[in-house]
Amino acid sequence: MAETEYDKEHTHPGVGQYVEIGIILGVMTLLEVILFESFDRGFSTQVGIPALIVLTILKFMLVVLWFMHLRFDHKLFRRLFFVGVALALLVFGIVGANFYLGPQIGF
Amino acid sequence: MAVTAQEPVTRRSAFQRPTAETGFWSWITTVDHKRIGIMYWVTAFFFFLVGGIEALLIRVQLSRPDNTLLSADAYNQIFTMHGLTMIFFALMPLGAAFFNYLLPLQIGARDVAFPRLNAFSYWVFLAAGIFIYSGVLLGGLPDGGWFNYAPLNIIGPDPTATEAAGQVAVAAANHTSRMVFYSVGLQIAGIASLASSVNFIVTILNMRAPGMTLMRLPIFTWATFVTSFLMLFAMPVIGVALWQLMFDVRFGTNFFNPAAGGDPILWQHMFWLFGHPEVYILILPAFGIVSEVLPVFARKPLFGYSAMVFSMIAIAFLGWGVWAHHMFAAGLGPVANAAFGLSTMFIAVPTGVKIFNWLGTLWGGRIRLTTPLLFGVGLVAMFTIGGLSGVTHSIVPSDYQQTDTYYVVAHFHYVMFGGSIFGLFAGTYYWFPKVTGRLLDDRLGKLHFWLMLIGFNVTFGPMHLLGMDGMPRRIYTYADGMGWNLWNLVETIGAFIIATSIAVFIANLVITRRRGEPAGDDPWDARTVEWMTTSPPPHYNFAEVPQISARDELWHRKYVGGANKPPVRVPAGASPDHDPAEAAVDDQAAPAHGPGHTGHADIHMPSPSYYPAVAAAGMPIAGWGVYAGGPTQVVLLALGGLLILSGLFGWVLEPSAEEHV
Amino acid sequence: MAAQPEADMSAPLPGTDYEHSTSLGLSNNKLGMWTFIGSECLFFGALISTYLIYVGRTNEGPTPAAIYDVPFTSVSTFILLMSSLGMVLALAAIQAGEMRKFRTWILATGLMGATFLAGQFYEFTVFAAEQFNLTTSPFSSSFFVLTGFHGLHVALGILMLLAMWTASMMGRLPQQLHTTVENIGLYWHFVDIVWIIIFTVVYLIPAATTAPAAG
Numbered sequence: 009m010a011e012t013e014y015d016k017e018h019t020h021p022g023v024g025q026y027v028e029i030g031i032i033l034g035v036m037t038l039l040e041v042i043l044f045e046s047f048d049r050g051f052s053t054q055v056g057i058p059a060l061i062v063l064t065i066l067k068f069m070l071v072v073l074w075f076m077h078l079r080f081d082h083k084l085f086r087r088l089f090f091v092g093v094a095l096a097l098l099v100f101g102i103v104g105a106n107f108y109l110g111p112q113i114g115f
Numbered sequence: 116m117a118v119t120a121q122e123p124v125t126r127r128s129a130f131q132r133p134t135a136e137t138g139f140w141s142w143i144t145t146v147d148h149k150r151i152g153i154m155y156w157v158t159a160f161f162f163f164l165v166g167g168i169e170a171l172l173i174r175v176q177l178s179r180p181d182n183t184l185l186s187a188d189a190y191n192q193i194f195t196m197h198g199l200t201m202i203f204f205a206l207m208p209l210g211a212a213f214f215n216y217l218l219p220l221q222i223g224a225r226d227v228a229f230p231r232l233n234a235f236s237y238w239v240f241l242a243a244g245i246f247i248y249s250g251v252l253l254g255g256l257p258d259g260g261w262f263n264y265a266p267l268n269i270i271g272p273d274p275t276a277t278e279a280a281g282q283v284a285v286a287a288a289n290h291t292s293r294m295v296f297y298s299v300g301l302q303i304a305g306i307a308s309l310a311s312s313v314n315f316i317v318t319i320l321n322m323r324a325p326g327m328t329l330m331r332l333p334i335f336t337w338a339t340f341v342t343s344f345l346m347l348f349a350m351p352v353i354g355v356a357l358w359q360l361m362f363d364v365r366f367g368t369n370f371f372n373p374a375a376g377g378d379p380i381l382w383q384h385m386f387w388l389f390g391h392p393e394v395y396i397l398i399l400p401a402f403g404i405v406s407e408v409l410p411v412f413a414r415k416p417l418f419g420y421s422a423m424v425f426s427m428i429a430i431a432f433l434g435w436g437v438w439a440h441h442m443f444a445a446g447l448g449p450v451a452n453a454a455f456g457l458s459t460m461f462i463a464v465p466t467g468v469k470i471f472n473w474l475g476t477l478w479g480g481r482i483r484l485t486t487p488l489l490f491g492v493g494l495v496a497m498f499t500i501g502g503l504s505g506v507t508h509s510i511v512p513s514d515y516q517q518t519d520t521y522y523v524v525a526h527f528h529y530v531m532f533g534g535s536i537f538g539l540f541a542g543t544y545y546w547f548p549k550v551t552g553r554l555l556d557d558r559l560g561k562l563h564f565w566l567m568l569i570g571f572n573v574t575f576g577p578m579h580l581l582g583m584d585g586m587p588r589r590i591y592t593y594a595d596g597m598g599w600n601l602w603n604l605v606e607t608i609g610a611f612i613i614a615t616s617i618a619v620f621i622a623n624l625v626i627t628r629r630r631g632e633p634a635g636d637d638p639w640d641a642r643t644v645e646w647m648t649t650s651p652p653p654h655y656n657f658a659e660v661p662q663i664s665a666r667d668e669l670w671h672r673k674y675v676g677g678a679n680k681p682p683v684r685v686p687a688g689a690s691p692d693h694d695p696a697e698a699a700v701d702d703q704a705a706p707a708h709g710p711g712h713t714g715h716a717d718i719h720m721p722s723p724s725y726y727p728a729v730a731a732a733g734m735p736i737a738g739w740g741v742y743a744g745g746p747t748q749v750v751l752l753a754l755g756g757l758l759i760l761s762g763l764f765g766w767v768l769e770p771s772a773e774e775h776v
Numbered sequence: 777m778a779a780q781p782e783a784d785m786s787a788p789l790p791g792t793d794y795e796h797s798t799s800l801g802l803s804n805n806k807l808g809m810w811t812f813i814g815s816e817c818l819f820f821g822a823l824i825s826t827y828l829i830y831v832g833r834t835n836e837g838p839t840p841a842a843i844y845d846v847p848f849t850s851v852s853t854f855i856l857l858m859s860s861l862g863m864v865l866a867l868a869a870i871q872a873g874e875m876r877k878f879r880t881w882i883l884a885t886g887l888m889g890a891t892f893l894a895g896q897f898y899e900f901t902v903f904a905a906e907q908f909n910l911t912t913s914p915f916s917s918s919f920f921v922l923t924g925f926h927g928l929h930v931a932l933g934i935l936m937l938l939a940m941w942t943a944s945m946m947g948r949l950p951q952q953l954h955t956t957v958e959n960i961g962l963y964w965h966f967v968d969i970v971w972i973i974i975f976t977v978v979y980l981i982p983a984a985t986t987a988p989a990a991g
Contacts, residue, residue: 033860034854034857034858060981061976064973068969068972075864077958084807085807088807088814089810092817095348096820096821097821103384103388103829106384107829313808313815316811320802352818355822368911368920369833369913370914376835377914
């Protein structure tokens, strides 16, 4: 076989890049805390909470794609993981919707 | 040089690696998927008999109105255990038995990806069965139904209820312990299934013989694959629900107790999120078996292989979108009910595809009426009936009348018994010669089939009528004059006919053991590669790993023929159509050389190990710790935890295969 | 042990040549770990969704806004996040054959994990003192069971990290076994990303959107 899967592994991030990502993660966490504290000072939760969710998703993706190496690995690993994530979001989303929206829309 | 017991290597550990290849301890320490499969089958069949006896007790109790054979409390335990036993300790492990035995053989591998994990799954399953039944000595068996709805599962029976007050008080006093046996017992069983599912998924993805692409997999391997994904994602959900139940009854949390703000509907959601994929876990192995059996005995390829594969995937995927059809009467609201009613109707489509494809497989074939074929056709017919009653459930207003009546009992027995069990017996008769080297007696097999078919329909057919006549489920007796007497009596007679058919089967097993006809490698003239090796296969499965160049590889090696030509048997198994570069060097991989010669110095097989059994043994001990109180609890939990951890550590530190000396 | 020279980047890392023994050229163990992680998504998904359903059911007990100490939890969150960095640095070290560095980082990762757990434990004792415990309300039950299971996963991870450190000290974790470190690292990172979600969804958002309980 010419190009194999573990050839790709050799484009993995170096130590420097890992530290950079670690710093970004730390900064994002700090941002989350700042956002949270700003709600007390009148910052709108309508804007702030979606912002918190976006930050969370970004941190999640950074760790999954870089630290867990999914970005550089065989596609199969990505599929195995994201099928689990998608299924969890789907079924528990429906259950949650049934609890919260149910009484309002007869769902 | 023969493959003999390997010399033990001196190791630093305190425990020597087991090396026995025969005898009791060789079974305890085996990591051979074939032996594990046999242990699964035997243990599961034992639990099937236990569940069957429970069923007979139920039927005798219900044969007459106002019967007094079983008290209400006893009845509740027995019908609950009948369901739990059949689902978790009979049907699932019977499926596992076939997965275990066949998967490596069908994909041309020597074992699964994680052989010790495989052994661990079996021992954990056995531990779970022992644990849950130990309740009979420790306060009673679970008694809230297999689905164990809240708030009954939290609060238990009211001890002050006047009816049959003595029994109710007993049940109430023992409620916590019964719920512990339920939640912890199923939890342990769930771990076995989860471990198996990881094992099989990795094996199928990563250990196929050269040339075996996914669309050349035997259809039963596809069934294994899809079922494993269902188990992988469903078991964690019931795991969480069971933990929450255990915390509620044992430690006072508030997940499902309405008096404390909990919501009983959450239990139903969590349970059925698992429970619906679970029923597909129960049926897909049988579907896979039938899809293997019908082509062989119709001497035709499976009709629409791709459609069969994609319909299995569709069933698995859609199966996640229908769970609330078990909750139509729970008050979720019209939008939810309509949505789930629609999705339930929709899931009938891929299943219907399979039914038609099985018919298409038989149509125009040269049918050989053997026992496996009869059971396979039985599945197609009985499952169709069960599927039709299922479709009537999908119409929500109609379901309001059917739910909680014997109509539902009829439906699920037609699909579980008429479907799953008939399929599993088809597989048993079909693969028995491969596993043991002997053929089960075909006349006794046919007697078994006909008795079972008749008995089954006599037992469960009238339940449709009883349900429509209003007989509720889960009642320990009924009053005279309801109009239910006749059919109940008929059903009980049917149950005993089923029991007779099982007795015939057991007799067949005994007789075959004594003087069964030797089978040879390929007694059925089959299509898939497990029939290329000896019966039973050697420890290492194949002398040479087969090179795969087609679906139904074995058939292509045995017969050559074009699209419109009838197949012609090729004597030496090498077909002129085959590219010699693709075909294996040893085309007939069944070794002509005897056991004294393997000539294969490069066959590395995993070594036996104590640790899976050690780790598994810790689980029921920890479980009894949850049941106990005071210092006993601490001791048992600690001991169980220690066994689990030391088993796992020992396992991780030992290599999967010892070096040859 | 002296540091090994930088590995030849054109050759496969030692211990990763699965070409000849597997259909996909992948490691069985790594595939198994990702498959298992897929199932864990459903496990934590069920726990988190139970929490979200019950977050408003406080039974006159403390609400999220009243009980959570977000600054304290942010510090332990940060520490757990940095432990993931420690984990990848440990992996990079063993892939490069630098055993002392590997042991330093794996120990650091374990210590950060243990610090996180200590913080959790302290948090729970404070809650208990404020009458907020396992049985107070559906909200409290779902909180403690969710974070309790997460903590259990962290504890098991720390055990595995210590086991690797010990094995390396005994010379039984050579460079060829870096895939073992990688797989345990996958588990560790997964436990971290569950916490990334928990921090926002369990702590921050509920604390921002519920009123403190009276009194």
